[in-house]
Amino acid sequence: MKTLIKLEENPEVLIVSNVTSFLNPTFVYVPTLNYEIKSDTKFFKDTYLKDNIISVSGYLEGIEEKIYDNKLTKVYKIHNDYKEHSLKKLKKVKIKDILELQKLLEENYLTYLSNKLKGHCKELVVTCFDEEIYEMNEFMCLYNNYKDIIKMLDLLRSLLNLDVAYMAIKNTNAKSIKKVRSILGTYPNLKLVLLPDKYLMSSKENICDYLNLKEEDTFVFQTAEIYMMATLKEGKFLDHKYITVSGDALKKSLIIDTKLGVSLKEIVEEFLKIKACEYTIYYNGYLKGEEVLGDDLIVTKDTISIVFKRKEDAEEECINCGACNKICPQNINVLKCFKEDLKSKRCLNCGLCNYVCPANIKLKERIKDDQ
Amino acid sequence: MKKRNVKNLVSLNLILLVPFLIYGLYKNGYLIYMKGLISGYMLFKPLYLTLISFVIKGVVDLFIYKKVKIDYNLVYLTLVSLIMPYNINLLIYGITLFITYILTLFLSKHFKFNRVCFMYLILILVSFLFNDLSFLNPMEAKYTFSFSAIDILMGRSVGGISSTSIILSLLVFSYYTFNFYYKKDIPLFINLTYLLLTFIYFLFTKDNNFMINSEVIFGSVFVATLPMFSPGKRIFQILYGILIGLLTFALLFITGKIISIYLAIFITSLLENVKIRQKRPKFDKITPLSK
Numbered sequence: 001m002k003t004l005i006k007l008e009e010n011p012e013v014l015i016v017s018n019v020t021s022f023l024n025p026t027f028v029y030v031p032t033l034n035y036e037i038k039s040d041t042k043f044f045k046d047t048y049l050k051d052n053i054i055s056v057s058g059y060l061e062g063i064e065e066k067i068y069d070n071k072l073t074k075v076y077k078i079h080n081d082y083k084e085h086s087l088k089k090l091k092k093v094k095i096k097d098i099l100e101l102q103k104l105l106e107e108n109y110l111t112y113l114s115n116k117l118k119g120h121c122k123e124l125v126v127t128c129f130d131e132e133i134y135e136m137n138e139f140m141c142l143y144n145n146y147k148d149i150i151k152m153l154d155l156l157r158s159l160l161n162l163d164v165a166y167m168a169i170k171n172t173n174a175k176s177i178k179k180v181r182s183i184l185g186t187y188p189n190l191k192l193v194l195l196p197d198k199y200l201m202s203s204k205e206n207i208c209d210y211l212n213l214k215e216e217d218t219f220v221f222q223t224a225e226i227y228m229m230a231t232l233k234e235g236k237f238l239d240h241k242y243i244t245v246s247g248d249a250l251k252k253s254l255i256i257d258t259k260l261g262v263s264l265k266e267i268v269e270e271f272l273k274i275k276a277c278e279y280t281i282y283y284n285g286y287l288k289g290e291e292v293l294g295d296d297l298i299v300t301k302d303t304i305s306i307v308f309k310r311k312e313d314a315e316e317e318c319i320n321c322g323a324c325n326k327i328c329p330q331n332i333n334v335l336k337c338f339k340e341d342l343k344s345k346r347c348l349n350c351g352l353c354n355y356v357c358p359a360n361i362k363l364k365e366r367i368k369d370d371q
Numbered sequence: 372m373k374k375r376n377v378k379n380l381v382s383l384n385l386i387l388l389v390p391f392l393i394y395g396l397y398k399n400g401y402l403i404y405m406k407g408l409i410s411g412y413m414l415f416k417p418l419y420l421t422l423i424s425f426v427i428k429g430v431v432d433l434f435i436y437k438k439v440k441i442d443y444n445l446v447y448l449t450l451v452s453l454i455m456p457y458n459i460n461l462l463i464y465g466i467t468l469f470i471t472y473i474l475t476l477f478l479s480k481h482f483k484f485n486r487v488c489f490m491y492l493i494l495i496l497v498s499f500l501f502n503d504l505s506f507l508n509p510m511e512a513k514y515t516f517s518f519s520a521i522d523i524l525m526g527r528s529v530g531g532i533s534s535t536s537i538i539l540s541l542l543v544f545s546y547y548t549f550n551f552y553y554k555k556d557i558p559l560f561i562n563l564t565y566l567l568l569t570f571i572y573f574l575f576t577k578d579n580n581f582m583i584n585s586e587v588i589f590g591s592v593f594v595a596t597l598p599m600f601s602p603g604k605r606i607f608q609i610l611y612g613i614l615i616g617l618l619t620f621a622l623l624f625i626t627g628k629i630i631s632i633y634l635a636i637f638i639t640s641l642l643e644n645v646k647i648r649q650k651r652p653k654f655d656k657i658t659p660l661s662k
Contacts, residue, residue: 008373322603335603358377
């Protein structure tokens with residue numbers, strides 16, 4: 001394991017540490033189906049269109065082109081009728097029924113979970129760790145739902161017949177630690193671990209290394225995933241999620257509890273003020289994320305954060321400082337890859353090479369092998 | 372860890388060179404002036420050299436880019452001004468530096484070489500041909516000194532106009548070791564190799580004249596580590612350092628103790644042009660972009 005580093009955040013970016021709710025949007029957007037649907041068709045809340053949940057009930061207003069999962073996609077524009085009409089009222093589901101739910105929802109993490117139920121999991125770790133700078137979703141998720149999350153974790157632990165399950169929290173999240181400690185006494189089989197605030201600390205490899213656990217026997221979940229399981233157990237769909245909208249181009253940065261399928265434009269108009277004239281939007285993190293063209297972006301289940309970064313200086317000529325080589329956690333010869341136009345499959349997409357490059361060269365995009 | 376850009380790195384480099392300039396003004400200005408060996412005008416000679424470098428950089432930038440840029444060229448030219456011999460003629464310095472700077476700007480697009488050393492060596496050659504090259508300042512030329520080790524560490528030895536302070540070089544190096552972008556292995560291995568060889572030489576000849584060499588320390592800390600002209604990978608940095616150390620020692624007997632380090636750096640930096648053909652890989656998972 002390479003020495004991990006703490007990234008310095010821009011002191012201008014202060015994320016307001018409470019959640020702003022945006023659960024009644026005027027419009028939500030879902031990708032279109034292969035066949036035509038009449039206008040004014042009624043959509044019900046909690047129904048699935050392909051893999052995408054419709055988070056409100058309402059009427060089809062038209063078809064538009066929006067950036068969905070960072071790709072330009074045709075989407076249905078659904079006008080919210082604020083009635084929250086739901087077609088499927090699920091009964092309460094027990095944890096053993098989760099496999100049926102999996103078929104129903106086709107969620108990746110449930111497949112993962114089912115494998116785990118069948119498999120040979122010997123260690124279970126839940127991490128509450130926002131490793132990207134300008135992100136606080138995990139922190140906020142635990143802070144607001146710590147009771148449900150801890151209860152669900154203990155359930156999973158007992159289901160897997162484990163003696164102990166770990167709850168790993170970033171040691172700077174004093175508020176969450178305090179909340180978790182207040183009820184952890186009633187769960188003697190859960191162990192609280194405080195992780196140092198360093199970039200990439202929450203990766204499975206580093207956590208196992210830190211806790212002295214075997215990687216192949218350990219399953220690592222994030223708090224948001226456990227919260228999703230807890231919600232499903234209660235027979236509810238998770239049609240909203242926390243996203244962090246932050247960056248030095250904004251007057252204030254917020255954690256927003258928003259419905260899925262909401263347009264970023266609407267969020268910006270409602271809550272945010274952009275102070276910089278020229279800025280770049282990063283989807284899902286400043287380091288790991290990708291640049292987005294335009295703010296016609298839709299919040300999906302995979303959206304974690306949106307960063308509005310003041311436009312950085314243009315790329316300069318490489319000064320051959322070797323910082324990219326020094327920082328790469330995979331020991332890739334980034335400099336060689338960059339100079340000889342090579343791509344590496346070992347790239348983790350961590351973005352550290354971009355971060356340290358004094359010449360502002362987008363190294364990650366050049367060396368990462370997308371295949 | 373804070374994100375840095377080229378301007379930050381250049382500014383830091385320049386700031387760290389300021390104490391050397393101040394020491395140069397003291398040693399090769401104030402002290403000689405107080406002895407009445409130079410006029411008031413020559414009191415600021417080290418500063419004039421640096422200012423001439425800045426002017427050349429500004430003029431060339433204005434001509435090429437239409438604006439003055441803060442880039443590594445500024446560091447190169449400043450470094451050249453600090454390692455010049457005392458008796459260099461300001462006019463010769465200005466004209467030669469201007470020509471060699473433009474020449475290196477052009478040549479660096481085709482070859483890799485340490486531009487600071489190249490400009491320095493050309494200036495030394497020109498000074499040798501037209502200006503009676505000498506590293507002694509008027510006081511050193513007039514009197515004979517017997518320096519103690521402390522004197523040499525403080526910078527009283529003969530050398531570049533502002534580069535003789537070993538204490539300052541060591542302080543800067545210790546500060547730089549905490550800097551993520553600094554290639555600290557290079558000066559470390561240059562000095563280790565050099566010290567080891569001079570120590571062995573001392574054991575055989577009882578001549579310790581070469582052991583403490585301010586130019587080797589200054590050159591290794593500032594000139595050899597310039598990012599553009601030194602390897603990016605750690606293992607090559609170590610090899611680069613060892614090679615410079617070896618060459619410096621070997622050249623001591625040809626060029627003398629002041630110029631040898633710069634000539635060694637220049638020769639070693641030329642090796643960057645030789646591409647080492649690797650059989651294939653360590654980088655087994657790297658595929659060419661075209662695929």
